[in-house]
Amino acid sequence: MSNVFKALADPTRRRVLELLREQPLSAGDLSDHFEFSKPTMSAHFSVLREANLVDATKSGKSVIYRIKLSVLEDALLGFAQGFGLGATNADTQDTDKEESS
Amino acid sequence: MTQTSNTMIAPILGVGSTLILGGTMWALQPEKAIFWIIAMSFLPVAWLISELRARGQAGTLGTLRYAITGASMMIALPLLVGLAKQTGALEFLSEDMQSRMDGLALGLFLLIYGNFMPKRAVPLDATEVSPGTQQSLNLHTGLILMVMGLATILITGFAPADYYNPITLVALGIGSFAIIRWAVVAKKQG
Numbered sequence: 001m002s003n004v005f006k007a008l009a010d011p012t013r014r015r016v017l018e019l020l021r022e023q024p025l026s027a028g029d030l031s032d033h034f035e036f037s038k039p040t041m042s043a044h045f046s047v048l049r050e051a052n053l054v055d056a057t058k059s060g061k062s063v064i065y066r067i068k069l070s071v072l073e074d075a076l077l078g079f080a081q082g083f084g085l086g087a088t089n090a091d092t093q094d095t096d097k098e099e100s101s
Numbered sequence: 102m103t104q105t106s107n108t109m110i111a112p113i114l115g116v117g118s119t120l121i122l123g124g125t126m127w128a129l130q131p132e133k134a135i136f137w138i139i140a141m142s143f144l145p146v147a148w149l150i151s152e153l154r155a156r157g158q159a160g161t162l163g164t165l166r167y168a169i170t171g172a173s174m175m176i177a178l179p180l181l182v183g184l185a186k187q188t189g190a191l192e193f194l195s196e197d198m199q200s201r202m203d204g205l206a207l208g209l210f211l212l213i214y215g216n217f218m219p220k221r222a223v224p225l226d227a228t229e230v231s232p233g234t235q236q237s238l239n240l241h242t243g244l245i246l247m248v249m250g251l252a253t254i255l256i257t258g259f260a261p262a263d264y265y266n267p268i269t270l271v272a273l274g275i276g277s278f279a280i281i282r283w284a285v286v287a288k289k290q291g
Contacts (some may be wrong), residue, residue: 022233024225055222066222067236071243075244 006075007051008080012036013044017077020054020067027063112166115173116144116250122180129187140180144173167221171214178206197262204257204269208250215246230287238287242280 007013011056017031030040048054052074055066069077079085123141125135148169155161182202185191193201194204219239223232230238252272 021236024232068220068222070217071240072218072238073177
């Protein structure tokens with residue numbers, strides 16, 4: 001359970017979950033929404049996988065990520081989003097490209 | 102171990118449990134044989150027919166086996182409570198409490214199953230609706246199941262003895278209607 005709290009405490013990982021809520025996305029497509037380096041994004045994906053909040057399936061050369069949330073985890077995600085848990089000044093600068101453009 | 106064999110273990114264990122429990126109840130209550138035979142055979146037959154119809158569609162098969170696992174638990178739980186009553190394992194409870202055990206067990210099951218039901222990645226080859234809509238539908242279904250479970254526990258636990266069964270049935274009926282309604286709306290949205 002602590003893995004879930006750790007995963008949801010970070011705004012970037014919450015944004016990843018929000019993107020995956022709409023549709024399954026490849027690691028590359030997800031990374032395109034952020035201005036982080038690939039290793040940084042990879043570390044975020046790893047935390048989400050460890051918390052069992054996403055499923056990673058290899059498809060050809062890319063990895064497809066799909067969301068895996070229980071009802072309580074979804075409520076927790078909504079709660080964390082609503083109260084902006086873990087958001088710092090540095091984090092808020094890391095909004096995805098779509099929003100900034 | 103392959104993906105297919107992984108998805109087979111849980112439904113096999115679930116259906117196996119209903120067969121063992123149903124068989125035990127049949128042996129203990131031979132006069133109700135037809136009832137126990139139906140309880141035992143319903144899931145294996147439904148599973149076999151569904152597997153044959155969905156063969157070749159990996160995502161659909163995965164979803165089907167997940168549903169069979171849930172359904173087997175839903176059948177196994179009342180069988181387990183029935184067996185406990187039959188063997189006198191619940192004699193430490195008052196008669197009123199014993200009669201309420203079915204509802205409490207069902208409510209607890211719905212509460213737990215509803216929470217974890219959406220925690221399954223939507224199949225990549227999902228056909229009828231988009232993956233996002235399917236995910237949203239799963240979450241709503243899980244939430245409604247949890248509400249149904251909580252309502253069942255509260256009604257069975259606190260309503261007067263003469264009323265808890267019909268009131269629980271009404272609550273479960275409303276919940277089932279809400280789930281079907283959501284599914285229909287989701288399919289229309291695509």
